[in-house]
Amino acid sequence: MAWKTAFVVLGTAGAALLFSAGAASAQANDAQVKRGQTxxxxxxCAGCHSIGKGKGSGVAPDLAGVSERRSHEWIVNWLKDTNGMLATDSTAQALMKEYKGAKMPAQKLTDDDANAILAFISATEAKQKKK
Ligand code: HEC
Incomplete structure (x- = not known):
């Protein structure tokens, strides 16, 4: 019977570990969302883009659902090197045509910054879905 007790003890410790790992990553995510918001x-970005407000002024695409219509990699590249993407990427070029040649100012964000902004966009979408 002793091994059974050992399993129970190990199982409980394991669950506690999993739980605290989950809490830590939720905290890291909160910090990332805050950084993204700043x-x-x-x-x-807010001057041109809305999140979940429809087409708005039509100056720039509303960014709700952007992580569904573009790959994560595409968005990160866009935010790291906007001009490079406009020069070489057909999706970026089509988008600029759609927005009548309005050109998003070149961004030179780092991977971390781009990921933080994406975390903020998803958090904002999630909040809106709850309403
Ligand atoms: C002066 C207006 C302006 C600003 C400021 C701006 N953008 Fe844009 N953004 C655009 C336009 C216009 C497009 C469409 C592509 C084009 O015409 O260059 C676009 C496209 C995008 C896309 C692709 C959308 C899609 O549907 O695929 C993302 C993502 C994006 N912008 C994020 C950002 C973020 C994040 C910031 C701030 C760091 C920002 N933009 C700042 C005007 C702007």
Missing amino acids: LWQNRG
Whole structure:
């Protein structure tokens, strides 16, 4: 019977570990979302883009659902080297045509910054879905 007790003890410890790992990553995610929000405001993204408000002024695409219509890699590349993407990527070029030649100002974000902004966009979408 002793081995059974050992299993129970190990199982409980394992669950506790999993639980605290989950809490830690939720915290890391919160920090990332906050950083993304600060970047979103400081970089003026909000001046052109909305999240979940429909087409709005039509200056720039609404970014709700952007992570479904583009790959994560595409968005990160776009935010790291906007001009490079406009020069070489057909999706970026089509998008610029759709927005009548309006050109998004070149962004030179780092991977971390781009990921933080994406985390902020998904968190904002998730909040809107709850309403
Ligand atoms: C001056 C207006 C302007 C600003 C500021 C701006 N954008 Fe854009 N953005 C655009 C336009 C216009 C497009 C469509 C592509 C084009 O015409 O260059 C676009 C496209 C995008 C796309 C692709 C959308 C899609 O549907 O695929 C993403 C993602 C994006 N912008 C994110 C951002 C982020 C994040 C910031 C801030 C760091 C930002 N933009 C700042 C105007 C802007």
